[in-house]
Amino acid sequence: MKLTKRLKTIADLVPQGYNVADIGTDHGYLPVYLIKNRIAKKVIAVDINEGPLENAKKTIKNYKLEDYIQTRLGSGLSPIEPGEVDIVIIAGMGGLLIRDIFLDNRNVVGTVNKFILQPMVAQDELRKWLSQNDFKITDEKLAKEGSKLYEILVVSKGEMKIQRDIYYEVGPKLIENKDPHIHEFIDGKLRKYTEILRTVENQDTIRAKEKLLECKEKIEELKELRGCL
Numbered sequence: 302m303k304l305t306k307r308l309k310t311i312a313d314l315v316p317q318g319y320n321v322a323d324i325g326t327d328h329g330y331l332p333v334y335l336i337k338n339r340i341a342k343k344v345i346a347v348d349i350n351e352g353p354l355e356n357a358k359k360t361i362k363n364y365k366l367e368d369y370i371q372t373r374l375g376s377g378l379s380p381i382e383p384g385e386v387d388i389v390i391i392a393g394m395g396g397l398l399i400r401d402i403f404l405d406n407r408n409v410v411g412t413v414n415k416f417i418l419q420p421m422v423a424q425d426e427l428r429k430w431l432s433q434n435d436f437k438i439t440d441e442k443l444a445k446e447g448s449k450l451y452e453i454l455v456v457s458k459g460e461m462k463i464q465r466d467i468y469y470e471v472g473p474k475l476i477e478n479k480d481p482h483i484h485e486f487i488d489g490k491l492r493k494y495t496e497i498l499r500t501v502e503n504q505d506t507i508r509a510k511e512k513l514l515e516c517k518e519k520i521e522e523l524k525e526l527r528g529c530l
């Protein structure tokens with residue numbers, strides 16, 4: 302089984318020898334890879350929708366891994382019992398949905414040692430929520446597929462002090478690790494804020510003026526970060 306760059310980066314962050322849950326498993330590629338490569342002891346593959354879970358079942362059956370991978374229908378961590386898994390992967394969902402999964406399943410969350418999260422959007426809001434709710438980001442990586450960069454966070458319980466708001470957008474570990482894609486990542490954000498700035502600079506509403514100021518500040522901070530790399 303050959304994984305895409307994004308899924309392979311996630312799989313490489315899973316430590317060997319633990320019980321893992323893959324929440325929102327869809328095709329079930331990650332669970333199969335983790336068992337075939339003897340990374341996970343056991344995987345529970347969860348999906349809220351029957352169609353994706355059927356796809357996962359087919360993949361698991363094709364590889365004859367039914368003894369190692371269980372499939373469960375349900376939302377977030379609700380199909381998991383407290384203490385059942387050590388590692389939880391939640392990939393390919395929005396940052397706010399990931400946050401809600403944490404909020405809805407506190408009893409299970411409390412028994413998990415490590416989360417590997419790959420939010421598609423609202424990454425800054427997720428980092429902020431994690432830092433305000435006693436979670437720390439212990440590692441972070443960018444995975445590139447085509448022209449798209451995916452943010453992958455390794456999270457565990459503990460205190461995390463974020464010094465400046467810009468670090469909610471550019472994870473401090475990406476800078477600390479000198480991630481190979483960090484320049485490109487920051488440049489992408491600079492382009493995004495420059496585009497928004499151009500759109501709002503000729504508008505005369507209070508909201509547009511606020512946005513203009515916000516964009517200018519972000520651009521300054523991003524340029525400063527880039528300069529320090």
Ligand SMILES: C[S@@+](CC[C@H](N)C(=O)[O-])C[C@H]1O[C@@H](n2cnc3c(N)ncnc32)[C@H](O)[C@@H]1O
Pocket residue numbers: 308324325326327328347348349350353375376377391392393394402
């Ligand atoms: C875009 S796919 C991502 C699949 C895979 N995790 C990946 O990263 O390639 C999102 C999957 O999450 C499932 N999903 C959405 N909300 C969910 C929830 N609250 N709990 C469990 N699964 C969910 C969807 O049915 C879908 O199969």
